[in-house]
Amino acid sequence: MSGHGTPIPMTSTPCGPLSGVAEVPGDKSISHRSLILGAMAVGETRITGLLEGEDVLDTAKAMRAFGAEVIKHDDGSWSVHGVGVGGFAEPDNVIDCGNSGTGVRLIMGAMASSPITATFTGDASLNGRPMARVTDPLALFGTQTVGRKGGRLPMTIVGAADPVPVRYEVPVPSAQVKSAVLLAGLNAPGQTVVIEKEATRDHSERMLAGFGAEITVEDTDEGRVITLTGRPELKPQVIAVPRDPSSAAFPVCAALLTPGSDVLVPGIGLNPTRAGLFTTLREMGADLTYENEREEGGEPVADLRARYSPNMKGIEVPPERAASMIDEYPVLSVVAANATGTTMMAGVKELRVKESDRIDAMARGLRANGVSVDEGEDWWSVTGLGIGKVPGGGTCESFLDHRIAMSFMVMGMGAQAPVSVDDGGPIATSFPIFEPLMASLGASVARG
Numbered sequence: 001m002s003g004h005g006t007p008i009p010m011t012s013t014p015c016g017p018l019s020g021v022a023e024v025p026g027d028k029s030i031s032h033r034s035l036i037l038g039a040m041a042v043g044e045t046r047i048t049g050l051l052e053g054e055d056v057l058d059t060a061k062a063m064r065a066f067g068a069e070v071i072k073h074d075d076g077s078w079s080v081h082g083v084g085v086g087g088f089a090e091p092d093n094v095i096d097c098g099n100s101g102t103g104v105r106l107i108m109g110a111m112a113s114s115p116i117t118a119t120f121t122g123d124a125s126l127n128g129r130p131m132a133r134v135t136d137p138l139a140l141f142g143t144q145t146v147g148r149k150g151g152r153l154p155m156t157i158v159g160a161a162d163p164v165p166v167r168y169e170v171p172v173p174s175a176q177v178k179s180a181v182l183l184a185g186l187n188a189p190g191q192t193v194v195i196e197k198e199a200t201r202d203h204s205e206r207m208l209a210g211f212g213a214e215i216t217v218e219d220t221d222e223g224r225v226i227t228l229t230g231r232p233e234l235k236p237q238v239i240a241v242p243r244d245p246s247s248a249a250f251p252v253c254a255a256l257l258t259p260g261s262d263v264l265v266p267g268i269g270l271n272p273t274r275a276g277l278f279t280t281l282r283e284m285g286a287d288l289t290y291e292n293e294r295e296e297g298g299e300p301v302a303d304l305r306a307r308y309s310p311n312m313k314g315i316e317v318p319p320e321r322a323a324s325m326i327d328e329y330p331v332l333s334v335v336a337a338n339a340t341g342t343t344m345m346a347g348v349k350e351l352r353v354k355e356s357d358r359i360d361a362m363a364r365g366l367r368a369n370g371v372s373v374d375e376g377e378d379w380w381s382v383t384g385l386g387i388g389k390v391p392g393g394g395t396c397e398s399f400l401d402h403r404i405a406m407s408f409m410v411m412g413m414g415a416q417a418p419v420s421v422d423d424g425g426p427i428a429t430s431f432p433i434f435e436p437l438m439a440s441l442g443a444s445v446a447r448g
């Protein structure tokens, strides 16, 4: 539950070379879904590689509150004893999802078509984020919602006693909205159809199929049409969570920026709906290779090898790539500052409603460290200074946002003077081993 504790200032000092193997934690999106779908299956789902970050641990707690048994074993694996679709019990207290948009939005969907009531809250960041994007489609199933002005948490959802299936075209590119509707559709009789104009991460579709739901995906002129048949009996699964590409982004980018570096980041999920950053970095001229490409647990996986890349050039990132790298723009902007020429990032309005307004948060911190940024409502551009030329020396606000804090720590590694953040506490939401992992590669990230 980020944002409840004392701020943890952190400073990253220029370093290099970084070398070694960076074993980043499990994928956050797949971890949330493993717990939620496990709770909606009948029997025991076994999970290895679960991300034990605060966001996912809050989802584990929530699944217990809805009646599932969630256990961590001594060998580090997890079990979820599910209650079946439609089997959720009414929680006897408020569900606190901490800092996690994915957690709260998916759980709202999962409970929406059951005759129970639940109240959701989060930290100051989450309580400022828009929830109408989820509660609007959930109302079509028959739920009622009472929240704060502007559709903000804390919010109570009265689940539909007699849910009806829906057909819904998602108005914003959001896998969270898509997934909330699909999860609600599980307990509605008949076919729920979700249409997305732009493809977003497809873990829910893949995992629902894995759990035995009847689900089809068609690419049509309307967009991706996903059809789910309600009221399946979900079968428990054995899940090996691949390592998170969004976490891999930090050691990868750090290696590109620090002289002499050569870092291997093994076992990274390279689902094409997630891999946009790596494509972009290669277009910029990064020395980034995929080794040992394979399939694990229904997801494409590879070992990433990143080496110091002194000759990267700014590019225009195609807007249609945005969804596949939406969480990676903050750290991309740090790489862009170390490239030559301008990097233009357009079609990224969604960045303004994440844990922070990420365009604003990065622009402030980049400027405080000597980098020029231009911005509009749905675009921003960074003027590259060339490798190693970012002055640094500034302190950045992290705005309760893990990705902002980690991006500025990476910036400090390749800058001319140390870079500080006012609060690195939120890093524990998605990457609890960030500090020891970066230290093991040779980076100098210190508290204070």
Ligand SMILES: O=C(O)C1=C[C@@H](OP(=O)(O)O)[C@@H](O)[C@H](O)C1
Pocket (backbone or CB within 6 Å): 028, 029, 030, 101, 102, 173, 174, 175, 176, 177, 179, 201, 326, 327, 350
């Ligand atoms: O579905 C998911 O697991 C996620 C979807 C994305 O959010 P949006 O759906 O809001 O784009 C992403 O930013 C988040 O970190 C995880």
Ligand SMILES: C=C(OP(=O)(O)O)C(=O)O
Pocket (backbone or CB within 6 Å): 099, 100, 101, 102, 103, 327, 354, 355, 403, 430
């Ligand atoms: C946007 C993110 O997470 P969430 O929406 O789950 O809070 C993220 O992890 O970058």
